[in-house]
Amino acid sequence: xxxxxxxxxxxxxxxxxxxxxxxxxxxxxxxxxxxxxxxxxxxxxxxxxxxxxxxxxxxxxxxxxxxxxxxxxxxxxxxxxxxxxxxxxxxxxxxxxxxxxxxxxxxxxxxxxxxxxxxxxxxxxxxxxxxxxxxxxxxxxxxxxxxxxxxxxxxxxxxxxxxxxxxxxxxxxxxxxxxxxxxxxxxxxxxxxxxxxxxxxxxxxxxxxxxxxxxxxxxxxxxxxxxxxxxxxxxxxxxxxxxxxxxxxxxxxxxxxxxxxxxxxxxxxxxxxxxxxxxxxxxxxxxxxxxxxxxxxxxxxxxxxxxxxxxxxxxxxxxxxxxxxxxxxxxxxxxxxxxxxxxxxxxxxxxxxxxxxxxxxxxxxxxxxxxxxxxxxxxxxxxxxxxxxxxxxxxxxxxxxxxxxxxxxxxxxxxxxxxxxxxxxxxxxxxxxxxxxxxxxxxxxxxxxxxxxxxxxxxxxxxxxxxxxxxxxxxxxxxxxxxxxxxxxxxxxxxxxxxxxxxxxxxxxxxxxxxxxxxxxxxxxxxxxxxxxxxxxxxxxxxxxxxxxxxxx
Amino acid sequence: xxxxxxxxxxxxxxxxxxxxxxxxxxxxxxxxxxxxxxxxxxxxxxxxxxxxxxxxxxxxxxxxxxxxxxxxxxxxxxxxxxxxxxxxxxxxxxxxxxxxxxxxxxxxxxxxxxxxxxxxxxxxxxxxxxxxxxxxxxxxxxxxxxxxxxxxxxxxxxxxxxxxxxxxxxxxxxxxxxxxxxxxxxxxxxxxxxxxxxxxxxxxxxxxxxxxxxxxxxxxxxxxxxxxxxxxxxxxxxxxxxxxxxxxxxxxxxxxxxxxxxxxxxxxxxxxxxxxxxxxxxxxxxxxxxxxxxxxxxxxxxxxxxxxxxxxxxxxxxxxxxxxxxxxxxxxxxxxx
Numbered sequence: 001x002x003x004x005x006x007x008x009x010x011x012x013x014x015x016x017x018x019x020x021x022x023x024x025x026x027x028x029x030x031x032x033x034x035x036x037x038x039x040x041x042x043x044x045x046x047x048x049x050x051x052x053x054x055x056x057x058x059x060x061x062x063x064x065x066x067x068x069x070x071x072x073x074x075x076x077x078x079x080x081x082x083x084x085x086x087x088x089x090x091x092x093x094x095x096x097x098x099x100x101x102x103x104x105x106x107x108x109x110x111x112x113x114x115x116x117x118x119x120x121x122x123x124x125x126x127x128x129x130x131x132x133x134x135x136x137x138x139x140x141x142x143x144x145x146x147x148x149x150x151x152x153x154x155x156x157x158x159x160x161x162x163x164x165x166x167x168x169x170x171x172x173x174x175x176x177x178x179x180x181x182x183x184x185x186x187x188x189x190x191x192x193x194x195x196x197x198x199x200x201x202x203x204x205x206x207x208x209x210x211x212x213x214x215x216x217x218x219x220x221x222x223x224x225x226x227x228x229x230x231x232x233x234x235x236x237x238x239x240x241x242x243x244x245x246x247x248x249x250x251x252x253x254x255x256x257x258x259x260x261x262x263x264x265x266x267x268x269x270x271x272x273x274x275x276x277x278x279x280x281x282x283x284x285x286x287x288x289x290x291x292x293x294x295x296x297x298x299x300x301x302x303x304x305x306x307x308x309x310x311x312x313x314x315x316x317x318x319x320x321x322x323x324x325x326x327x328x329x330x331x332x333x334x335x336x337x338x339x340x341x342x343x344x345x346x347x348x349x350x351x352x353x354x355x356x357x358x359x360x361x362x363x364x365x366x367x368x369x370x371x372x373x374x375x376x377x378x379x380x381x382x383x384x385x386x387x388x389x390x391x392x393x394x395x396x397x398x399x400x401x402x403x404x405x406x407x408x409x410x411x412x413x414x415x416x417x418x419x420x421x422x423x424x425x426x427x428x429x430x431x432x433x434x435x436x437x438x439x440x441x442x443x444x445x446x447x448x449x450x451x452x453x454x455x456x457x458x459x460x461x462x463x464x465x466x467x468x469x470x471x472x473x474x475x476x477x478x479x480x481x482x483x484x485x486x487x488x489x490x491x492x493x494x495x496x497x498x499x500x501x502x503x504x505x506x507x508x509x510x511x512x513x514x515x516x517x518x519x520x521x522x523x524x525x526x527x528x529x530x531x532x533x534x535x536x537x538x539x540x541x542x543x544x545x546x547x548x549x550x551x552x553x
Numbered sequence: 554x555x556x557x558x559x560x561x562x563x564x565x566x567x568x569x570x571x572x573x574x575x576x577x578x579x580x581x582x583x584x585x586x587x588x589x590x591x592x593x594x595x596x597x598x599x600x601x602x603x604x605x606x607x608x609x610x611x612x613x614x615x616x617x618x619x620x621x622x623x624x625x626x627x628x629x630x631x632x633x634x635x636x637x638x639x640x641x642x643x644x645x646x647x648x649x650x651x652x653x654x655x656x657x658x659x660x661x662x663x664x665x666x667x668x669x670x671x672x673x674x675x676x677x678x679x680x681x682x683x684x685x686x687x688x689x690x691x692x693x694x695x696x697x698x699x700x701x702x703x704x705x706x707x708x709x710x711x712x713x714x715x716x717x718x719x720x721x722x723x724x725x726x727x728x729x730x731x732x733x734x735x736x737x738x739x740x741x742x743x744x745x746x747x748x749x750x751x752x753x754x755x756x757x758x759x760x761x762x763x764x765x766x767x768x769x770x771x772x773x774x775x776x777x778x779x780x781x782x783x784x785x786x787x788x789x790x791x792x793x794x795x796x797x798x799x800x801x802x803x804x805x806x807x808x809x810x811x812x813x814x815x816x817x818x819x820x821x822x823x824x825x826x827x828x829x830x831x832x833x834x835x836x837x838x839x840x841x842x843x844x845x846x847x848x849x850x851x852x853x854x855x856x857x858x859x860x861x862x863x864x865x866x867x868x869x870x871x872x873x874x875x876x877x878x879x880x881x882x883x884x885x886x887x888x889x890x
Binding site: 287290293295298299327336343344346348349 | 802
């Protein structure tokens with residue numbers, strides 16, 4: 001690992017980035033006025049967990065648009081119109097237009113998260129929104145509108161859904177859907193705020209749960225074609241009959257056998273890593289693979305998941321955000337297994353005071369090494385009334401980790417603008433280049449009030465390449481494809497994912513930081529069906545599209 | 554540390570003072586003389602080897618004169634005879650007679666701790682810490698009791714107060730270091746452990762705790778050296794073996810890691826961490842059966858630990874923290890005092 005990183009550093013010859021500009025909050029200037037709703041006191045856990053954010057190009061104009069998920073409260077639960085999720089069309093120049101009403105995606109109910117994919121293979125991205133009391137599947141009509149086809153597709157689900165992600169787990173060419181579910185909750189019989197000791201924190205009453213409340217099983221919907229799905233979680237072995245509290249989801253082929261595997265972050269329980277058995281079933285292997293619990297065997301309050309080959313070893317490691325007084329876990333993929341390198345990588349200690357949610361591996365300075373961001377915020381507003389010791393308060397700053405290239409990270413949020421240090425109650429996060437300037441921006445959905453669009457304005461960054469993959473129908477979005485960009489002796493890998501971070505969707509276009517390199521020497525795409533496409537000498541600083549159907553194999 | 558040994562410190566501190574209620578002493582000079590005579594008789598009986606008679610006399614003095622001193626001496630004898638329940642009963646009576654007596658509260662807390670009952674100890678020590686906020690020992694013992702109850706953040710708070718009041722006490726420093734290690738605050742723990750090691754260079758628990766902190770911050774050479782130093786003196790030391798195992802895992806020496814974790818498990822079979830790491834070492838060695846067995850043992854010890862802490866928390870009243878967000882507490886290694 002060290003040798004590879006040293007070679008990368010010498011080949012890219014990148015100077016340290018200038019901090020000038022950093023990340024600037026452009027939310028208002030961009031025309032984004034979305035407000036996420038939540039009850040002020042968060043007396044019930046169901047009022048603390050929303051919401052996700054999706055970056056996806058719904059109108060096929062090449063620019064990532066934004067969908068923010070809104071939630072109801074116990075008081076407004078009877079009227080779905082009290083929550084207004086919002087779709088913002090990217091009209092260029094960092095300006096956005098609210099197209100929610102025209103699109104018809106304003107009221108999915110008590111919204112939680114979102115994931116996107118071209119599910120019906122028509123070349124247009126569809127939208128799936130998880131919610132409390134029934135999810136929504138919005139089919140893209142190609143004209144700026146969506147149709148709610150949930151019932152017809154059989155994708156409603158019930159209970160409290162949280163994370164979601166599409167993948168072709170059975171390799172039949174079309175996309176299937178996994179949905180994690182959280183707590184079993186009856187809005188008519190909610191656990192009473194502060195009712196007993198499990199609903200108290202430092203001597204004050206707080207919301208109950210998730211511990212002490214029953215959990216929900218999870219769903220796997222097999223795509224049967226014709227926009228119809230069958231729920232098969234139990235027979236596939238991913239139902240979670242014990243009902244752990246499922247949140248973040250990450251599909252990836254961890255054992256590189258060509259079949260998508262699945263990681264599920266469980267709150268207050270051991271995480272799941274489902275190994276695809278290539279016969280329609282999965283085997284749960286999180287313990288032997290070393291990603292179930294923390295290094296000391298603690299079941300952590302896992303929320304968000306990021307996947308990335310941060311040391312360019314060709315494998316995707318896992319970064320999992322956790323509750324306060326727990327550390328965010330960096331599980332390094334070593335080939336046959338994962339190793340918890342959280343403390344050795346210097347990402348753990350700084351995360352202990354924070355409750356972590358949305359997260360991403362992203363190369364913010366284009367030096368060819370994936371950095372990490374994690375957004376935070378507690379679940380108890382009552383915290384601000386008590387002595388906290390070393391723990392952070394209800395509102396919390398972000399964590400930004402710069403990859404040093406030697407397996408360790410520096411926490412550098414304070415160097416990248418006031419927006420990074422502003423204390424907020426954040427949840428969903430998605431990374432993507434909103435203005436095609438080659439620098440990755442960040443979009444965050446907060447629990448209370450307005451979101452944040454953080455424009456990357458770091459003045460000295462490396463060269464870059466953005467790759468949009470177009471797969472064969474029906475998986476036109478090439479979900480599950482891997483692009484490998486070789487520069488000199490170093491190869492960076494990126495994965496096209498549906499569903500990531502904390503119940504969110506990141507931009508599916510693949511971003512490579514190239515440092516000083518003027519070109520990618522070799523760019524190879526491994527498509528979900530195992531075929532490959534190769535390009536040589538691809539010039540830096542451009543957005544390119546590679547199509548599976550038109551490519552020489 | 555045995556109950557009897559702990560007890561010596563308590564009684565010696567109280568030997569010169571009868572903690573009977575002041576009003577009882579002032580209003581009844583004759584009974585006071587009788588009480589003193591009875592206590593002397595009890596001492597003579599004890600010196601003659603007649604413990605039963607000594608206990609009878611002390612019980613009589615306690616009942617007739619409401620003598621807190623008699624109750625304290627009685628509880629000592631009961632404790633030495635292995636009658637922890639009787640000893641705690643005597644101390645409860647003493648506490649009822651003199652609820653704000655520093656000596657009684659301290660004795661009660663220490664006896665509770667020695668008897669493996671941290672919850673009543675915590676409640677007594679919290680009172681003591683409020684009554685006598687500048688006495689480092691009370692904050693130290695409160696920290697120790699909180700560690701045993703699994704409440705590491707609160708333990709750290711109490712031990713930090715103790716350390717401020719008495720900065721150069723090795724016991725406080727190592728307890729604080731171990732509590733910080735348990736909260737994975739290894740960088741914070743290291744300086745306290747280094748200071749305590751300077752004060753007590755031969756203390757194997759301190760050497761092992763320092764190794765754990767160094768391993769946590771990635772100083773693997775130093776951690777390895779300290780772990781080996783601890784193991785040379787105490788080959789079965791749980792923490793030192795855990796650290797040695799973790800270092801071996803980092804270096805892909807899975808067979809060595811497995812051996813070290815097996816020793817850690819043998820030394821502390823209730824440690825979920827040791828079982829979990831042992832399962833990982835077995836997996837790396839391809840011994841899936843053993844790995845599965847230790848995952849099951851890990852889960853079992855985790856549930857037992859959680860049940861234990863839950864029961865403790867249920868008894869401590871609303872002043873203590875509930876686990877964050879209703880979560881059960883994490884499996885943390887208890888300090889070895």
